[in-house]
Every structure is written in structure tokens, then in C-alpha cells.
Amino acid sequence: MSVISVEKNPESLSLTMVAEFQASVGSVWRMWDDPRLLERWWGPPTYPATFVDHELAPDGRMTYYMTSPEGEKYHGWWRIVSVDEPREIEFADGFSDDSGVPDESMPTTSTRVSMDEVSPGLIRMTLISVFPSLEAMEQLEAMGMVEGYTEAISQIDALLEEVSSANS
Amino acid sequence: MLTYNKMVVQMSESEQTDLVFRALADSTRRDIVARALKAEHSVSALASSYAMSFAAVQRHVAVLERAGLVTKHRSGREQLVSSSIESVRGAKELLDRYEEMWRDRIDRFGEVLAETTRGEQA
Numbered sequence A: 001m002s003v004i005s006v007e008k009n010p011e012s013l014s015l016t017m018v019a020e021f022q023a024s025v026g027s028v029w030r031m032w033d034d035p036r037l038l039e040r041w042w043g044p045p046t047y048p049a050t051f052v053d054h055e056l057a058p059d060g061r062m063t064y065y066m067t068s069p070e071g072e073k074y075h076g077w078w079r080i081v082s083v084d085e086p087r088e089i090e091f092a093d094g095f096s097d098d099s100g101v102p103d104e105s106m107p108t109t110s111t112r113v114s115m116d117e118v119s120p121g122l123i124r125m126t127l128i129s130v131f132p133s134l135e136a137m138e139q140l141e142a143m144g145m146v147e148g149y150t151e152a153i154s155q156i157d158a159l160l161e162e163v164s165s166a167n168s
Numbered sequence B: 001m002l003t004y005n006k007m008v009v010q011m012s013e014s015e016q017t018d019l020v021f022r023a024l025a026d027s028t029r030r031d032i033v034a035r036a037l038k039a040e041h042s043v044s045a046l047a048s049s050y051a052m053s054f055a056a057v058q059r060h061v062a063v064l065e066r067a068g069l070v071t072k073h074r075s076g077r078e079q080l081v082s083s084s085i086e087s088v089r090g091a092k093e094l095l096d097r098y099e100e101m102w103r104d105r106i107d108r109f110g111e112v113l114a115e116t117t118r119g120e121q122a
Helices: A025-033 A035-042 A140-167 B002-024 B027-038 B043-049 B054-066 B085-121
Strands: A003-009 A014-022 A049-054 A061-067 A073-084 A088-095 A109-119 A122-130 B071-075 B078-082
Touching (some): A003 B085, A014 B085, A025 A035, A025 A109, A025 A122, A025 B085, A035 A049, A122 B085, B002 B027, B027 B054, B027 B078, B043 B078, B054 B071
Antiparallel strands (some): A003 A014, A014 A122, A049 A061, A073 A088, A088 A109, A109 A122, B071 B078
């Protein structure tokens, strides 16, 4: 198993996943840097991903689509926040409409992935993903929504608690 | 096939999740859900609890209904609003689904990586 730990934080809506691979730093980096390798794991086999633009550089844009078994295309995008080759990538990703234009009404995810060589030939990849985060959209309105999401989750907790204690 | 189904679920549910969060971003709507979880209420009974018009409360109920947080049915001249724990709990499954998606990705990542590494050594 590649995944060695998973931590979910409902308060901050974040997911931390740690995986280890027997490989060199360079080959792990290529999994992100080479669009032909990236598209082999980003989408599920039945919804293969095709990366159209792939610019792994600060402020770089990636666009891709996933093709359904019926031939329907689902478009998505990445925006690269920062790159520290071959150790770290930070990016935001989200969905686009049918013509490939980012759909701002859909949740945006922010992900930071870091690669460390813990021992010769053993790479630890740590992924921290915040979902859904609209931080990258740089709009106050969007920023307010992030708080809305977190608040909503704690409100759901409170609602469920209230009702289950009323029933007991 | 399983992955295919999951993907479809993933796509439609992320939109659904968005609706849920938007619906719960308002304190009146959260209060309506809390009341509806405990008992059925008519829209007019709900409207009498808030300092707003019947039409405004009806709009709030419609938002909650679209998000799947409450259901509405007609009883005589009344419209009754109710809610189930299951519908509310759905929103909490967000992180679980997200974890599953990334687990699948990391598994594939490992497979492709092992393939390219074998290629290097050969």
C-alpha cells in the first residue's frame, strides 16, 4: 500500500494524506511534471484525463478534460501557486463549463504536495488538500464563502447533536 | 465499473454539496432545518416564528428543498415541511468522498510510478 496515513479535519475541511514510494526523487517529480504520466493517474481509468495545457511554473495554468464512457467531456483546470522542483507544488483546481471556462460556482480545491527522500530510494509524498476553498479566487465575496462552508459544517454538527439529544 | 459509478456520484454530489452549504449559510434557514428535524411544521406556522413575510419564509424553504435538506408535502390547505437526519448527514460525507478520490489517485500514481521505474532499470 502506498498510502500510509490519512487525516481529516472537518473544522478546516482539510485532508492530509501521506504516501511512500520506492522510487527516485526525479521519477516521482516526473509523475507531476510529464502531462502524459499525470493524465494516467489524475482521472479514473473509465474517465481518462487528457491534459491540454500543462505549465508547471508559478502562475502556470493547466487545463484538462475527462472523457466519460459515452464520450462526454468534463473540463477542469489547475492554477499553479508555487513550484519548488523537485520538492513541492502548490496548486488550486476546479471544474470548468463545457467550453473549458472555469466555473466559479463550483468548489475549488487548494492542494500542496511535498516530496521528501526519507531514506535512499524511499520517497514520502505528503498531500494537504483544503476542500472546498475559494481562496485562490481573490474575491472578498468568495473569501466569505469559505467561512460559510466551515460554519455550515459546524452547524450541521450542532443540528445533529441537538436532535439526537432531544430524541434520547 | 465501480470507479465509473463513483466518478458520476463525485460529479453530481459536489454540486449537491455546494447547494447544501449555500443553504446552510443563512441563520433562518438553519433554524428552519432544526425545527423540521424535530417535527413537521406548516409554512405558515414557520412564518409566524420569524419577523418576515410568508413569501420570504417560503423562499427559504424552497432553497432548503433544492439542497435536499427538507421535503415539502401538501396536507389539505397546508404545506408541511419536514427533514430527516439522513439528508443533513449527507453534507458531512464530503471529506470521506474526497479521501476516497485521492486514495484512488495515489494508488494509480503508485502503479504508474512502479511501471516507469521498472522501465528505467530494464
